[in-house]
Amino acid sequence: MSRECQTGARFELRDLEVDYGSTRALAGVSLRVEAGEQIALVGPSGAGKTTLLSVLNATVRPTGGTIEVNGADLTAYSVRELRRARSEIAFVHQGLNLIPNIRVLHNVLSGRMGRQSFLGSLFSMLFPGRKRVEAVHEILDRVGIPDKLYGYTHRLSGGQQQRVAIARALYQNCRAILADEPVASVDPARARDLVVLLTSIARENGLTLVMSLHNLELAQRYFPRLVGLRQGELAFDAPTSDVSSEQLQALYDLSASQVVA
Ligand code: ADP
Secondary structure, X not given: OHHHOOOOOOEEEEEEEEEEOOEEEEEEEEEEEXXXXXXXXXXXOOOOHHHHHHXXXXXXXXXXXXXXXXXXXXXXXXXXXXXXXXXXXXXXXXXXXXXXXXXXXXXXXXXXXHXXXXXXXXXXXXXXXXXXXXXXXHHHHHOOOHHHOOOEHHHOOHHHHXXXXXHHHHHOOOOEEEEEOOOOOOOHHHHHHHHHHHHHHHHHHOOEEEEEOOOHHHHHHHOOEEEEEEOOEEEEEEEHHHOXXXXXXXXXXXXXXXXXX
């Protein structure tokens, strides 16, 4: 599968700000993510994790500050360049964004929709040649559901649908995988399996992986670096072994936020 993906993306955020109307979602966030790094984003609901991932994926434009991907300033990109940049960064959403009543094969093929014209993409999605079908089968094998190639997506379990979303991300020929709470809707054993799968796939392919996770145990166990967000600001950014339980507790401590407020 290594030929499917290129080398990992490098991100550099400086003094990033994102406002949604009068809501400040991110304030003064500076962060460097090296190619092939694996980072867990942790923090309470509303801390800005989804917004940060959306900025990395160029789907949310910062209100202030800069974002560079592989040294290029994303805020200066044309619409076309942005589309290209987005197609290299796979995003596994909370809701997975799979099309329910089509076959797994077609959902995975849709990962390359951004690469060609709309009609060209649609044609190769609906009528893939043998090579493409084989490539998808190989990826499904890697994520542990090779027998689901022709299965209907809505008939799969939640965990299997997560795997389809990961397969689609890999087929996208990405340089980075951003995952927003990808394990929120599956049971604890499956959640662990999925984190292990994503981290090992990213490692084997040299992809950068940034994942937001509510489950601190998984974040601490499987990620070498933790970034804590709280009320839109960086609370900490450190190797996992350097993050203390007090720091983690403070991140989620509601009474402290009430004092600050
Ligand atoms: P998290 O992923 O950590 O839960 P989000 O990035 O979703 O945090 O949200 C950060 C803040 O921005 C929250 O206060 C949230 O209510 C607000 N927010 C997020 N998306 C929007 C939006 N589209 N419009 C207005 N406010 C938003």
